[in-house]
Amino acid sequence: MNEExxxxxxxxxxxxxxxxxEEFWGMLATLEDELDFPLAxxxxxxxxxLMGLDGPASSSHRGIVAQVRRKGQIxxxxxxxLQATDPDSHSAxxxxxxxxxxx
Numbered sequence: 001m002n003e004e005x006x007x008x009x010x011x012x013x014x015x016x017x018x019x020x021x022e023e024f025w026g027m028l029a030t031l032e033d034e035l036d037f038p039l040a041x042x043x044x045x046x047x048x049x050l051m052g053l054d055g056p057a058s059s060s061h062r063g064i065v066a067q068v069r070r071k072g073q074i075x076x077x078x079x080x081x082l083q084a085t086d087p088d089s090h091s092a093x094x095x096x097x098x099x100x101x102x103x
Contacts, residue, residue, distance in 0.1 A: 001096050009097035024060040025064065027101060028053065031079075034094045038069075041082045046070060050082060064098070 013030035017023040032053050038051040048068040057065040064079040077085055078103055084095050 001071060001093060003100075005093070006097050006100040007095060010101050013097070013101075021060050023101075026097060028055060028058055028064055031094055035091045036088050039087050039091060040085045041068065042085055043068065043070075043077055046079055047085075048075075048077075048082070050084065053079065063102075 010027075014023040016025045017026045022029065034056065035050075035053075037050060037052050041048050041050045048070045051067045051069050051074065054065040054076055062078075065076050066079040066082060068075050068077055068082070078096065078097050084092065
């Protein structure tokens with residue numbers, strides 16, 4: 001995906017935001033709406049299932065917190081630490097935009 005498309009997605013998520021904190025919450029809300037859960041992913045080489053995002057546990061300091069299932073247990077992890085495996089193209093775009101936005 002090219003940089004221009006990533007910037008378009010970020011602009012869509014942060015259109016009405018006035019500062020970095022508002023941008024964070026705009027990105028979180030957009031990802032909650034746009035990602036098609038559950039998603040297969042890996043976390044430090046282990047297969048997990050990305051079940052959703054945890055808005056109350058997320059913060060601009062901590063980052064977006066994801067809920068993953070592994071072997072029947074639910075864990076909270078940083079979305080930035082997950083690598084989606086074979087996501088649908090729409091979800092893949094938004095995950096790439098989040099990673100780009102983090103930089």
